[in-house]
Amino acid sequence: MRTTQFPLNTVKETPADAEIASHQLMIRAGLIRKLAAGLYSWLPLGLRVLRKVEKITREEMEKAGALEVLMPALQPAELWQETGRWEQYGPELARLKDRHDRDFCLGPTHEEIITDLARNELKSYKQLPITYYQVQTKFRDEIRPRFGVMRSREFIMKDAYSFHLNQDSLQLTYDVMYQAYSNIFNHLALKFRAVIADSGSIGGAISHEFHVLADSGEDAIAFSTVSDYAANVEKAEAVMPAGTRGAATADLALIDTPDQHSIEDISSFLNIPASLCLKTLIVKGEEDSLVALLLRGDHELNKIKAEKIDGVASPLEFAGEEDVIRVCNCKPGSIGPIGLTIHIIADRSVVLMSDFVCGANQDGKHYQGVNWERDLPVPVQIEDIRAVVEGDASPDGLGKLTLARGIEVGHIFQLGTKYSAAMKAGVINEGGKNQIMLMGCYGIGISRVVAAAIEQNHDNKGIIWPANLAPFQVALCPMNMHKSERLKAAAEQLYQDLLAAGIDVLFDDRKVRAGFMFSDMELIGIPHCIVLGDRGLDTGTVEYKSRTAQENEEIPAADIIAFLKAKLNG
RNA sequence: CGGGGCGUAGCGCAGCUUGGUAGCGCACUUGUCUGGGGGACAAGGGGUCGCAGGUUCAAAUCCUGUCGUCCCGACCA
Numbered sequence: 001m002r003t004t005q006f007p008l009n010t011v012k013e014t015p016a017d018a019e020i021a022s023h024q025l026m027i028r029a030g031l032i033r034k035l036a037a038g039l040y041s042w043l044p045l046g047l048r049v050l051r052k053v054e055k056i057t058r059e060e061m062e063k064a065g066a067l068e069v070l071m072p073a074l075q076p077a078e079l080w081q082e083t084g085r086w087e088q089y090g091p092e093l094a095r096l097k098d099r100h101d102r103d104f105c106l107g108p109t110h111e112e113i114i115t116d117l118a119r120n121e122l123k124s125y126k127q128l129p130i131t132y133y134q135v136q137t138k139f140r141d142e143i144r145p146r147f148g149v150m151r152s153r154e155f156i157m158k159d160a161y162s163f164h165l166n167q168d169s170l171q172l173t174y175d176v177m178y179q180a181y182s183n184i185f186n187h188l189a190l191k192f193r194a195v196i197a198d199s200g201s202i203g204g205a206i207s208h209e210f211h212v213l214a215d216s217g218e219d220a221i222a223f224s225t226v227s228d229y230a231a232n233v234e235k236a237e238a239v240m241p242a243g244t245r246g247a248a249t250a251d252l253a254l255i256d257t258p259d260q261h262s263i264e265d266i267s268s269f270l271n272i273p274a275s276l277c278l279k280t281l282i283v284k285g286e287e288d289s290l291v292a293l294l295l296r297g298d299h300e301l302n303k304i305k306a307e308k309i310d311g312v313a314s315p316l317e318f319a320g321e322e323d324v325i326r327v328c329n330c331k332p333g334s335i336g337p338i339g340l341t342i343h344i345i346a347d348r349s350v351v352l353m354s355d356f357v358c359g360a361n362q363d364g365k366h367y368q369g370v371n372w373e374r375d376l377p378v379p380v381q382i383e384d385i386r387a388v389v390e391g392d393a394s395p396d397g398l399g400k401l402t403l404a405r406g407i408e409v410g411h412i413f414q415l416g417t418k419y420s421a422a423m424k425a426g427v428i429n430e431g432g433k434n435q436i437m438l439m440g441c442y443g444i445g446i447s448r449v450v451a452a453a454i455e456q457n458h459d460n461k462g463i464i465w466p467a468n469l470a471p472f473q474v475a476l477c478p479m480n481m482h483k484s485e486r487l488k489a490a491a492e493q494l495y496q497d498l499l500a501a502g503i504d505v506l507f508d509d510r511k512v513r514a515g516f517m518f519s520d521m522e523l524i525g526i527p528h529c530i531v532l533g534d535r536g537l538d539t540g541t542v543e544y545k546s547r548t549a550q551e552n553e554e555i556p557a558a559d560i561i562a563f564l565k566a567k568l569n570g
Numbered sequence: 571c572g573g574g575g576c577g578u579a580g581c582g583c584a585g586c587u588u589g590g591u592a593g594c595g596c597a598c599u600u601g602u603c604u605g606g607g608g609g610a611c612a613a614g615g616g617g618u619c620g621c622a623g624g625u626u627c628a629a630a631u632c633c634u635g636u637c638g639u640c641c642c643g644a645c646c647a
Contacts, residue, residue: 012596012608013582017640027581037639143571146640261647281647301645318646332647359647479606515607522607533606543606 001472002495003508009043010520020216022454023148025463029524031450038145038153045524046450048471050156053449054135056187056468057158064180066131066160071113073137077103079112083422094139094153106139111419111441114161118437119425122163128427128437129169131177133160135446149447150407150455151218160442163420165429170438174206174414177442181210181410184444189466190453193406195221196231198304206414210444211406212452221406222388226399233403234304236388237395238348246354250369257366261333263297266357266366274298278350278358278370280335282319282327285311285343290319290327294337294346294379296353299386306385309345334359338367338376346379347386407452408445415439463525464547472506473568474498475526477518479533482511491532494542494560501561503568522547528567530560 009030017034018024026032031046042050058068077095080086086093086105094106107113114132122130138157145153160177164170178194185192190212197209209232211221223230231237260269267274277297283306285291291312295301307314321331327342328335336359337344357368372378392401420426420437429435450469457464465471476498478491491507498505506526508517521529531543531552542560543552546567555563 010608011581016576016582019641034639144641263647279647281645303645318644321646324647328647330647335647477606483605513605513607513609515609517608518606519608531606535606 001506003506003510006044006506008045008520008524010523018148020147020150020455021458022150022216022451025454025458025523026148026451029463032149034148038142038151040149040152040154045471049450049465049469050447052469052471053188053446054156054158057184057444057446058135060180060184060187061133061158061160063183064131064176066133066162068134069114069117069132070134070136071107071110071117073107073139075105075107075113077105079116079423080105083112083115083419085112092140092142094141108138108140109157109443110134110136110159111161111415111439112423115419115423115425115439118161118163119420119423122425122427122437125165125427125429125435129162129164129173131160131162131173131440133158133442147216148451150451152447155448156446158444158446162440162442163425164438164440165427165435167438170414170416170440174412174440177412177440178208181412181442181444185210185212185409187468188449188453189468190409190449190456192409193221193223193230193404195223195406196235197411198232198234205416208412209406209408210410210412212409212449212456213404214407214452214455215405216455217405217407219406219408220403222392222401222403224394224396224399225402227394227396229394229396229398231395233387234302236401238299238302238384238386238388239393239395240348241352242393243352245352245372248354248369248371248374250355250371252367252369252371252375254360255366255368256364257334258364260364260366267297270357270368272357276353276356278336278353278356280337280340280359282324282332282335282342284313284317284319286313290323290342292335292337292340292342292344293385294344294350295386296347296349299347299349299389302385302387305383306345309383309385311343312345328359328361330359330361330363334361334363334365336360336367336370337379338370343381344379345381345383345385348382348384349386351378351382407448407455409449409452410442410444412442413440415441458525461519462523465525465527467527467568470525470527472526473504473528474506474564475521475529476505476507477514477521477529477531478508479514479531481509481532484534486537487532487534490537494530494532494557497561498564501565503561503564528564530564 011028014024015027030043032040032042034040077086096104135158139154142153145151162173192210192212194208194210197207220233222233222236260266263274263277263279266277274297279295279297281293283291303316306312307316324332354371356370357366358370360367388401390403394401416438417436420439426434426436453469454463481488481491495507527547529545536542540557541554542557544555545552
């Protein structure tokens with residue numbers, strides 16, 4: 001391709017509304033343009049990258065035995081009502097009516113549609129297992145779209161769905177897809193982790209997320225320093241701490257703590273570590289009840305864990321100030337478990353605390369020297385409700401947990417019969433009886449992968465594409481070609497030779513100065529660059545520069561094709 | 571949804587306080603010079619100042635409404 005026929009649309013100025021590196025670079029390099037909040041057009045250069053992600057994804061799906069289909073983005077409400085998600089999904093579901101006033105939505109995902117398709121098309125257990133996939137546009141009316149295509153309202157997703165007669169078969173396909181996903185991200189040369197995940201609104205029991213590691217990631221993930229344990233922090237288990245509770249050494253005392261509300265306030269006011277403070281959170285329970293959650297002061301509540309406990313409202317909701325005053329006789333900031341009459345759920349680490357500080361349920365007062373058994377009963381219900389922190393023991397007993405940020409680019413689930421049962425999707429089994437199928441579902445955010453790849457691979461000059469993602473493999477940059485007929489002839493010849501060799505080359509035949517050309521090629525992240533000049537023509541050499549290298553290399557002109565081929569295959 | 575910021579040329583911004591008919595940089599067009607790291611000079615083209623009302627002789631500027639967009643928050647015990 002020639003730059004005179006393939007406009008680059010690069011911009012020097014960083015757009016004002018782009019926060020993170022990948023968003024800024026996607027605009028500056030001319031990959032995307034914003035249409036409206038969370039809606040982006042893909043320019044030719046960006047689309048080439050998007051297509052590469054699709055291509056690699058398709059190849060691995062085909063290898064995994066999945067069959068490509070294409071389902072409508074516009075979906076009738078009836079199917080969503082069958083599974084109950086028409087009500088459950090909330091405002092994120094983009095709903096609309098047709099001219100006959102019938103309800104539709106723009107699909108945020110396709111479980112309902114594929115399940116409908118499967119129940120009509122699959123009749124016999126002999127057709128199972130089977131996996132369908134598609135690459136298609138999804139719509140989610142996000143609360144707050146941001147970071148360009150990272151969290152947008154319309155995006156490209158590869159979604160796959162598998163159907164099975166039994167759990168063993170589901171597990172087998174799940175494992176195959178897990179491997180296929182690992183292959184995809186390896187081919188894309190991205191640093192990633194597969195982590196145990198919460199299945200969220202999609203549902204089901206077992207699930208893994210695939211995260212591209214990047215500091216700007218919206219998710220926190222935890223993984224063991226020595227084993228392969230890795231989990232989303234939402235799901236990472238905080239194990240019961242080792243050791244036993246210390247003996248009581250201090251006397252119980254009621255102390256004045258005027259205007260000291262947060263754990264931070266109290267620990268600095270009393271000059272004690274936060275780990276000696278007890279944090280009491282009042283949350284809504286079931287049927288208008290309230291529940292107290294106890295945490296060690298230096299720990300934070302994990303909402304996802306808490307709302308899964310019976311008796312706690314889901315989604316988790318904190319009690320209002322009026323409710324707190326009603327059950328605690330004090331405002332938030334002085335709440336404690338002593339004398340509290342509502343149900344109490346304590347985090348595992350709480351029961352090992354001794355001589356601790358907690359609110360006294362009187363405004364401006366706390367107790368210190370508090371000890372379980374002596375001053376108040378040990379809570380009956382002890383659960384894992386806190387977020388893990390760096391250095392916690394790994395739940396598999398091997399090593400400690402490290403925390404990192406990740407961008408969720410893939411998510412696989414074992415759905416079980418959640419959708420197939422609701423929609424009565426069954427086949428005739430070996431015994432001639434109808435049997436509900438088990439399902440798995442597997443998604444990759446294709447457009448998000450592009451952003452995540454940039455997030456992980458860029459420098460102050462621009463994007464540094466991994467080989468398999470680059471819009472072009474090689475940039476051909478002649479210096480002042482318009483001034484030299486022989487250089488022009490040599491450049492044209494090399495361009496043709498590169499094309500003939502099957503190398504995807506971008507020939508910069510614009511009449512621009514060298515610096516301008518180099519800056520553009522570096523901004524758009526072409527991995528390999530060939531510089532042609534009159535100097536080299538005299539010596540029979542061309543210059544090669546890798547996107548990541550500081551120095552150029554001189555290569556004999558006759559060897560350049562072989563040299564590049566070696567680079568591209570290596 | 572709550573709070574805040576911002577809407578002026580394709581992009582980045584100034585002008586608004588104190589109303590008087592719109593400007594700068596980049597980009598774009600043409601020309602000359604330059605020619606290995608986003609060049610210089612010159613001449614150009616491009617904006618009903620988000621939209622709708624209102625105040626005024628006069629509104630980018632003041633007032634009201636509205637739409638768009640971005641950021642923050644939803645962990646306070």
